Amino acid sequence: MKRVIIALGLAATLGLLSTAASAQMLKTVKDRGTLTCGVSQGLPGFSSPDDKGAWTGLDVDLCRAMAAAIFNDASKVKYVPLTANARFTALQSGEIDVLSRNTTWTSSRDTSLGFNFAAVTYYDGQGFMVKKSLKVNSALELNGASICTQSGTTTEANAADYFRANNMKFEVVKFETADEAIKAYDTGRCDGFTSDVSQLYAMRLKLTAMNDHVVLPEVISKEPLGPAVRQGDDQWFDIVKWVHFAMINAEELGVSSKSVDEAMKSPQPEIKRLLGLEGAYGEQLGLTKDWVVRIVKLVGNYGEIFEKNVGSGSKLGIARGLNRLWTKGGIQYAPPIR
Amino acid sequence: MTPQQQELRQTRNPVAVDIVGLNKWYGSFHVLRDVDLRIARGERIVIAGPSGSGKSTLLRCINRLEDWQEGSVVVDGVELTDDLKKIEDVRREVGMVFQQFNLFPHLTVMQNCTLAPIWVRHMPRKAAEDLARHYLERVQIPEQAGKYPSQLSGGQQQRVAIARALCMQPKIMLFDEPTSALDPEMIKEVLDTMVMLAEDGMTMAVVTHEMGFARQVANRVALMDAGQIIEMSEPARFFENPQHERTKLFLSQILR
């Protein structure tokens, strides 16, 4: 935590000093020929390398979608794995073009660090996982429990707040990495494990008897995860934002990677505007007319990338939940392209 | 120079070493007091005295292993000061043999002898090795050339040290208690070597307790005590007819 504060403080003072980037990012990226995307050092479902060394995940797919829109080639991305401490300085110093690293959008990060958060690609929150044998159905029954967690993140503080607010006592058992924490939980060192819900599902895979554990329903914090860019370049900011919105709109209108060719023939005006058959919306962003076609064809719409990386098509098996479209009861809502 | 042509090299000046008004302090201890000493070309001088008298210190001033605060030391016309170049020039021509031998343990006997000729006189390796073999023969241990110092006896090691010093073909040889660290049965072989050297005409300054050697070989014997030269004369007079009280005391102690 201390390291985060020091890094933030330093970056804050220097953020004020750094010259504002002119509306040059898109040109720079185009000239360079690749997009430089800051990711994590390995977070299941969001950014992790597969057996071939290729990066996959939800955060990765956002960058791939951007590359698809800009270059018509989703592979023209250079991934820079960053520790939690280093991610902000990397964006500050211009080492990366966009930070797509399961970063929570908060007010302080939006202002004093000199960043703009472009969108929320995943509404996450902190939750608890316990053994089914504990016969606990709600986090409110966890009075007096020992909870394993990773140190140095907001997780610990959130848990403390929650327990205090509900007049419950608990014992926090801290570990350097999530892997160590989950191992300790598995061996019975603590009664419960707390982390962002997306990670609870990922960590569950590492337990000896996966099905003996249950994720409790309470979500005790707001962790809206999304990509961030440096302040001062509105065009670039818009591009990142609208790449995400394009994928939401595509899912809303039923356009997927499989059906995009079909959809090109659709008479619906919304679909025509989406796919660039009408209007100059792509060009307004500085991209091409068929920018959404590129995105959907090469990467997919939001539903597809969700299922593939963290949903039913992946080992994590997380339900859409809050991340459903607004039409289905969730809060993923994109402004219209028109 | 081929081994046959190895003449002992002599100083250019008739005065090999000229020490005038030498004063040295170790911290606040006045270790050398107003020392005047002149060593002529080809002369052999033996310096004796009780321990702590400063005789080793005086010897080590001749090649500036010790420095001094007052006075001057001139070796073969070159005055020794802080000038590094002059110091190295002098050291090249002055050989020294130490009480503790100080052979280089990581090198063979041959390498010990050829090291300085190759690196200081820039002699080609073959010539240096021939030279080394010549001197190892003169000190009568040619067969040990390939051994390491730790494999030799004390007497043999000291003879290697003498050969090593000779390989630089010095004009003056300094001996700082060369036999004091040896077992009695080995002292003779080292002294014999030194006698041979003296007979060849080498200019030598020897600090030693071996009075028999002094009688046999020295042109002059000097007694040092409390940092100063008490008495100095030819061996016959020094031993038979000492003048100073301290000399008499010293002789009565070491000659039984």
Added chain:
Amino acid sequence: MNSIDNTMTEGNGSQLRFVRRAMVPERARPLAVDVIGAIWRRLFGGVFNTMLTLVSAFILVALVWPTFRFMIWDAVWDGASRVDCLEETLKRPVGACWPFVQAKFGQFIYGFYPEAERWRPNLVFLIGALLLAPLLVPGAPLKRINALLFFVVFPIVSFFLLVGGRFGLVHVETRVWGGLLITLVISFTGIVASMPLGILLALGRRSPLPAVRVVSVAIIEFWRGVPLITVLFFATYMLPFFLPPHWNVDALLRVLIGVTLFSGAYLAEVIRGGLQAIPRGQFEAAAAMGMGYWKVMGLIIMPQALKYVIPGLVNSFIALFKDTTLVLIVSIFDLLGQVRTSFSDPNWATPVTLFTGFAFAGIIYFVISFAMSRYALAMERRLSTDHRAT
């Protein structure tokens, strides 16, 4: 028996005079009889020995058996994804998941180095091994040329091979290097570059010139005082703020410089210990023959000092080799970093993945460290033949 014949004893049995008649010949030492008996006595002779033996045996079994079970007996040797390493699938206790290591092996060794270009690190490894092997064998000839090739030519050639961009080779950014490749690059560079630095600092610290001495002490104490993590973090993330914006020093190069300075300071103190052990007479004898400071140091003092401190030096080298894992903090993926990253692949997430990965990394680190330490021991023994005290 002989001697008693020759002895003239007094009436009361004392041995006053003796004159030898025949010399005793040399003969071979009698072989130790009853080896088994000796061992048995050592192990079980007496209560204390027996207890020690039983406790040791117990510890051995308690440690070795589970390790054996995990690594070999219960291990899975074939598989394509996590299900093949799960207890539910196999209906038996599961040990190490070796297919996981096999799948990730390329990343463990090369990091994200493009597959098409992996022949280049392979070539570097091969050349390195070919040059190193004869250097290690004491009897091999042409040591000088060998050393020159290995310590000077090899690094330059490796640089061009690995980085590329010239001679028709594709440029591979240092950012994508990883795994054992990075570990070896950092260790090798750190060790080879910090030795001369350490020697210079050690000599500087003992210099009679006050300016040199003060600077040396300052450098040594500063670099020993800061933790390596801080050095790495500062060099990678803070330094760019202090440098002019277009000075883009490669991240790996910054790490190499930091590691070299850090290691050099530690080596300086180790070497200084060795220098202090050399008797003053060695310096005097060499100086008395007209040798200047650098010649004395290089030919006489340093060769002896370095031999004395081989244990300390190798200790530092092994520590440096393992300290390379700290570079994960600056997002450079060494062997351990790659292993940890691979834990995040959901395709291979099982309860044993963690242990398997660490076991693999542990084996590699152990093999290399042990090899270094054994070799150093052998070198020490060989070089001590000419020492006074063995």
